[in-house]
Amino acid sequence: MLPQFTTVAEAIANIGKYFPENDFVFQDLAGDETSYTFVRVEAETAARGKAMQDLGLEKGDRVGMIVIEPEDFVLNFLACLRVGVVPVPLYPPMSFGALDAYADRTARVLSDAGARVTLVSKRLHSVLGSLVDNVPSLEALVTVESLRGATGTPTYPTIEPDDLAFLQYTSGSTADPKGVMVTHASLVANAKGIVTEGLRLDPTVDKGASWLPLYHDMGLIGFVIAPVCHGIPIVFIPTLRFIKRPNVWMDTIHRHRATTSFGPNFAYALAARKARPSDLESWDLSCLRVLGCGAEPIQPETMRAFTALFASNCGLPDNAILPAYGMAEATLAISLKPSNEPFRTVVVDAESFQENGQVVAPLNDDRAVLEHVGCGVPFEGHEVVVMNEAGVVLGNDREGEICVRGPSVTPGYFNNPTATQAAFRDGWLHTGDLGFLHEGQVYITGRLKDLIIVNGRNVHPQSVEWAAAEVEGVRQGNVVAFSRPSPSGEELVVVCETMGVEDKEALRRDVAKQIQRELSLATADVVFLERGGIPKTSSGKLQRRKTRQQYLDGTLGSEGTRTPGAASRRIAKPAARPVMADAKSTLS
Amino acid sequence: MTDAEIIGMIQEALADVAPNRAGEFNDITVSTTIESLGLDSIATMEMVGFLEERVDTTFPDEELTAVSTIGHLANLIRTGKAA
Numbered sequence: 001m002l003p004q005f006t007t008v009a010e011a012i013a014n015i016g017k018y019f020p021e022n023d024f025v026f027q028d029l030a031g032d033e034t035s036y037t038f039v040r041v042e043a044e045t046a047a048r049g050k051a052m053q054d055l056g057l058e059k060g061d062r063v064g065m066i067v068i069e070p071e072d073f074v075l076n077f078l079a080c081l082r083v084g085v086v087p088v089p090l091y092p093p094m095s096f097g098a099l100d101a102y103a104d105r106t107a108r109v110l111s112d113a114g115a116r117v118t119l120v121s122k123r124l125h126s127v128l129g130s131l132v133d134n135v136p137s138l139e140a141l142v143t144v145e146s147l148r149g150a151t152g153t154p155t156y157p158t159i160e161p162d163d164l165a166f167l168q169y170t171s172g173s174t175a176d177p178k179g180v181m182v183t184h185a186s187l188v189a190n191a192k193g194i195v196t197e198g199l200r201l202d203p204t205v206d207k208g209a210s211w212l213p214l215y216h217d218m219g220l221i222g223f224v225i226a227p228v229c230h231g232i233p234i235v236f237i238p239t240l241r242f243i244k245r246p247n248v249w250m251d252t253i254h255r256h257r258a259t260t261s262f263g264p265n266f267a268y269a270l271a272a273r274k275a276r277p278s279d280l281e282s283w284d285l286s287c288l289r290v291l292g293c294g295a296e297p298i299q300p301e302t303m304r305a306f307t308a309l310f311a312s313n314c315g316l317p318d319n320a321i322l323p324a325y326g327m328a329e330a331t332l333a334i335s336l337k338p339s340n341e342p343f344r345t346v347v348v349d350a351e352s353f354q355e356n357g358q359v360v361a362p363l364n365d366d367r368a369v370l371e372h373v374g375c376g377v378p379f380e381g382h383e384v385v386v387m388n389e390a391g392v393v394l395g396n397d398r399e400g401e402i403c404v405r406g407p408s409v410t411p412g413y414f415n416n417p418t419a420t421q422a423a424f425r426d427g428w429l430h431t432g433d434l435g436f437l438h439e440g441q442v443y444i445t446g447r448l449k450d451l452i453i454v455n456g457r458n459v460h461p462q463s464v465e466w467a468a469a470e471v472e473g474v475r476q477g478n479v480v481a482f483s484r485p486s487p488s489g490e491e492l493v494v495v496c497e498t499m500g501v502e503d504k505e506a507l508r509r510d511v512a513k514q515i516q517r518e519l520s521l522a523t524a525d526v527v528f529l530e531r532g533g534i535p536k537t538s539s540g541k542l543q544r545r546k547t548r549q550q551y552l553d554g555t556l557g558s559e560g561t562r563t564p565g566a567a568s569r570r571i572a573k574p575a576a577r578p579v580m581a582d583a584k585s586t587l588s
Numbered sequence: 589m590t591d592a593e594i595i596g597m598i599q600e601a602l603a604d605v606a607p608n609r610a611g612e613f614n615d616i617t618v619s620t621t622i623e624s625l626g627l628d629s630i631a632t633m634e635m636v637g638f639l640e641e642r643v644d645t646t647f648p649d650e651e652l653t654a655v656s657t658i659g660h661l662a663n664l665i666r667t668g669k670a671a
Contacts, residue, residue, distance in 0.1 A: 030646065068649075094629055096622050096655040123649050243630055244637025266630075455630050513623050522628035 002203070002231050004192070007184035009082050009159040011229045016042040019203050022233040025256070026071035029238050031248065034071060038231070041078070048079035051150035055117055055142060059084030059157040062167065064110045064118030064138075065215070066090050066128065070236035072144035073214045074224055076119055080166070081184075084157045087166045088113045088179065089215035092124060094240065099127060101518050107134040109169050109177045113414065119144050161185035167414050168217055168328045170458055179414035180328045182221075189407035190331035191226035193379030198336030199260060199290050199322075203231035206289070209258035210234060211242035211249055216456075218295050221332040222262055232260075242267075246274040250310070254283040262292035262324070264456035265299055268306040269488040275309070286315035290339055294324035296453040296489050297444070298373045300345050318342065325375035325442050329429050331408040334384060335442045337376035344374035346438055353445075357399035359436055374441035382406030384442055386435065391426070394436075401448055402435045403428040450544045452483040453490055454521060461544060467518040468494050471510045473501040480534055482548040484524065491524035495547055495556065498528045529557035591618055594662040601638040605631045618659035639665060 002018050005011040016039035023037045036044065057063060063080060065087050067073040073089075080087045090109060093102045106128070110118060114137045120128055122143040132138050165187055167179035195201045201208075208227060212219025219239075227234050235256045242249055249271055253261060263271075268291075293303065303321045310316035319342040326333035337343050350368040352360045362369050378384040385393045386400040394400045409429045412420030423430055432449035435442060452459040464481035468474055478497035483490035494511060501507050512523040533556075535546040550556035589597075595616060603610035606627065613625070627635065639661075640646055647664050654670040655661055664670050 093653060094633060096632060096652060099653055127650065127653060240633065243633040244640060246634070270634075455628065509624065512626050516623045516626065520629040520632075522626050522631065 002229075005188060005229060006161045007159050007163070008165055008187050008225055008229065009084070009156075009184065011188075012042065012045055012078050012082050013156075014042075015228055015231070016040075019231040019233075022203060022231055024074060024227075024233070025235040026069070026074070027235070027237050027241065027248075027252070028069055028071070029241050031241065033235075036071075036075075041075070041228075044075050045078040045082055046153055047150040048076055048147050049083040049154035049156075050152040051147045052076075052079055052083055052085050053154050055140075057083075057085045057117060059159075060086060060164070061117075062086045062088050062113045062115045064088045064090055064106075064113070064115040066092050066106070066118060066120045066124055067144050067214075068092050068121045068124070068238065068240065069144075070214060070238055072121065072148075074236065076144055076147060077166075077214070077220075077224065078228065082156065083154050084159050084163065086164050088115055088169065089166070089220060090169065091213060091215045092121065093127060094243075101520075103128065103130055103134070107131055109179070110135040110138060112177045113167050113169075113179055116140075117142055119147070121145075159184060161188070168220075170328055176419075178416055178419050181411050181414050182328075182331055183411065186331045186408050186410050187221065187225050188229060189381070190221060190333060190379075191229040193382070193408065194222065194226045194333050194336065195230040195232065197379050198324075198333065198376070199292075199339050201230065201232050201260065203233075206232055206259045207256060208232055208234040208260040209237065209249075209253045209256060210261060211237035211239055212262060213239045216295075217326070217328045217332045218262055218264075222292075246270045247276070247279055250275065250279070250283055250285060250314075253288060254285060254314075257287040259287055260290040260292075261288070262294065264295040264489070265293060265297065265302055266455045266488045268293065268321075269299075269302050272302075272306045272309050280309070280313035283310075283314040285310055286317065288316055288320050290322050291316075291320045292322045292324050292336070294326060294333075294375075295456040297485075298323050298375070299485070299487060299489065300343075300371050300373050302487060303343065303373075323373050323375045325402075325433075325444055327431060327433075329410055329423060329431070330404055331410060333379070334382070334402075334404055334408070334431075335376040335378045337374065337441075344441060345371050346374065346443065347371050353399065357436075359397035359399070359438060359443075372436075372443045372445055374438070374443055376442065377440055378404075378442065379406070379408070382408060384437070385428075386437055387428075387430075396437050396439075399434055399436045399445055402431045402433045402442065402444070404431060405429065450482060452481065452492060454483070454492060455489065459492075459519065459521065463519060464492065464494060464515055464521070467515045468496055468511050471507065471514050473498055473507050474511065475499055475531065478531075478534055478542075480542050480544050480547045482544055482551070484548075484552065486524070492521055493525045493527070493548075493551060494523055495527045495529060495534060495551065497531055497533055499531065501528075504528055527551065527556065533557035589666060591662060594665055595658065597639065597642060597665070598635075598658060598661060601635045601642075602627075604638050605634045616658050618657065618662060620658045622656055622658070622661070 020039045023035045122145045165184045210223035322337045324336045349362045350370045352358045388400045434446040435444040450461045461481040465479040468479045469476045475497040480495045508526045535543040602613040651670045660670040
C-alpha cells in the first residue's frame with residue numbers, strides 16, 4: 001500500500017514509486033487513447049510545473065483553466081498543485097452560440113478569483129480573447145498546447161497541508177460567484193474516505209473510467225486527486241465525447257475492464273436509453289464493482305431500470321449502483337453506500353413526512369408513499385447530524401438540515417466572509433440540504449436553499465427569474481423559478497405574473513427563449529398568473545417553496561396552471577393511489 | 589443533400605434526443621432558430637453527436653459556436669462550415 005501523504009503535491013511527486021505500471025489513459029475527442037504510466041505522470045507534471053514558473057507564476061497565484069481535453073487538463077492541473085499555483089477550473093463553452101453570456105459569467109469568476117493567467121485550449125483562444133480586457137487581474141491567456149513538450153525541473157516551494165490547493169467555483173452562482181477553498185489537507189482526508197473506506201479500491205486490482213467534467217468536484221477529486229493519492233489507474237473520456245455519444249461510457253468500461261465509474265442520475269437514464277441491442281449483446285460489464293451516483297437527486301426507479309437492463313444483458317452486478325452524497329464545501333464526498341451492499345431505500349408515509357417531517361412506515365396499503373434513497377455512511381472522523389431551524393440536533397428519522405463537520409470540510413469561500421459565515425456556523429457546515437438519518441445512513445430529501453439542479457448543474461432560481469423578467473409583459477420581480485421531478489432528475493418550471501398580455505403562447509415561447517439564451521437551460525413548463533397570483537409573505541417577499549408546493553398540488557392560481565405530471569406526485573401531497581406505480585409508468 | 593433531406597435528418601436527430609416532443613419539430617425550416625427548439629445544452633450536444641455519427645464526421649468546435657439556425661446546421665452538415 002501507499003503511505004498516507006499529507007499533501008497532494010507530495011502524492012504526485014511519489015506517484016511513480018509505488019505502482020509504476022499503473023497509468024492514466026486519456027481519450028481525445030475522436031476516441032484515440034494515450035497512456036501515461038505513473039512514472040511518466042510524475043515527469044510530465046514536473047516539466048509543466050517548470051513551464052508554469054517560467055510564465056512568472058508563484059506559489060499562491062491563481063490560474064484559470066478552461067481546457068477541453070482531459071490530457072492537457074489533468075497534467076497541467078497536477079503541475080500547478082506541485083508548484084503551489086492555485087488552479088481555478090472553469091467549464092468550456094459547450095453549446096451553440098450564446099457566447100456573450102458565457103464570457104460574462106467566466107469573466108466574473110476569474111475576477112473574483114483574481115486570476116493572473118488563464119490556460120485555455122487553443123481552439124477556445126479566439127473565442128475567449130475578450131477575457132483579458134474584462135478581468136482586471138488577468139495578464140495573459142496561455143494555450144495549453146504551448147506547454148506541451150516542456151522540459152526542466154521546477155523549484156519546489158514548501159507546501160503545507162493547510163495551503164490552498166485549488167478554488168472550486170460552484171457551478172450555478174452567476175451573479176455572486178463563490179469559490180470554495182480546497183486545501184491539501186481536506187483533499188487528502190476526502191480521498192482517503194472515498195478510496196479506502198467507501199469504495200475500498202485496490203490499486204493492484206481496480207481501475208476507474210470517467211467522462212465526468214474535470215471542472216466539477218466529482219470528476220476532478222473523485223477521478224484525478226483521489227486516484228493520484230492512492231495509485232488507482234483511470235481512463236478519461238472527454239465529457240463532450242460522452243454527451244455526443246453516450247455509448248462510449250459503457251463501451252470504455254467494457255474494453256478497459258474498468259471496475260469503478262460515477263455519474264449523476266441523468267447519465268444513467270441516458271445510458272440506458274441510448275444502448276442499442278448490438279451494444280447490449282457485445283458488452284461484458286461483469287467487471288464493474290462500483291457505479292457511483294451523486295451530484296443530483298437520485299431517482300430509485302432510474303437506478304433500478306438501469307441495473308435491470310445491464311444486469312440481464314451485460315452481467316452488471318446488481319449491487320454495483322452506489323448512491324453518494326457530497327458537495328464542494330465538503331471537498332467532495334460526505335457519505336457513500338458501503339460497496340458490498342445493494343442500495344437501500346426507505347418507503348415512508350407521505351402525509352406524516354410532509355406534514356411533520358417524520359419517517360414512518362405507511363399507515364396502511366392505501367396511503368400515498370414516498371421512497372427515499374440511502375446515500376450511505378459518513379466517513380470515519382466525520383460527523384453528520386440533522387438540525388432543525390433553531391440549530392437543535394434532531395434524532396434519527398426526523399427531517400431537518402444536514403450539517404457536517406470533519407477534516408474534509410473546507411475552510412470557506414475565497415475572499416467572501418459573508419457567504420462563509422452563512423454556511424459555516426459553530427464549527428458545522430450547514431449544507432442547505434434537507435434529509436434524515438436512518439439506520440446509520442444519510443437520506444437526502446430536498447433542499448432548504450431553493451437551488452435547482454438540472455443534469456447535475458446547480459442553478460440559482462434568481463438567475464432564471466432575472467432572465468424571465470427581462471421579457472416584455474412579465475411583471476418584474478414577480479417571477480418564481482423552481483424544479484419539478486422528472487424521470488431523469490429535475491426539470492425547470494417558471495411561474496410569472498403578467499400584465500395585459502393577449503398572446504400567452506407567444507409569451508411562453510419568449511420566456512423559454514430568454515432563459516435558453518442566457519442560461520442554456522430548457523424550460524419544462526411556464527405558468528402565467530394574474531397580478532397577485534404568486535404567494536408572497538406579508539412583506540411582499542416571493543415564497544418559492546410555497547409556490548412550488550401549490551404547483552405540484554395543482555392549486556396554484558388559475559390560468560395556465562397545468563396538472564403536474566405523474567412523477568411530480570411522488571413529492572406532492574398524498575395522491576389518491578400509491579405513487580410508485582405512477583413513477584414506474586413514466587420510465588419508458 | 590437537399591435542404592429537405594437535411595431537415596429530415598435533423599428532425600430524426602431531434603426525435604432521438606427529445607422523444608416525447610417529436611411532434612413539435614414537424615414544422616422546422618432553415619430559418620428556425622436553435623434556441624426556439626427549447627433544448628438544454630446536453631440535449632443540443634447529443635443532437636450534434638447524432639448528426640456527426642450519421643454523416644461520419646466531427647464538426648469543428650469553433651464552427652459550433654457560430655450556429656444559431658437550422659440553416660447554419662444544414663451548412664455545417666454539407667460543408668463543415670456554419671456560415
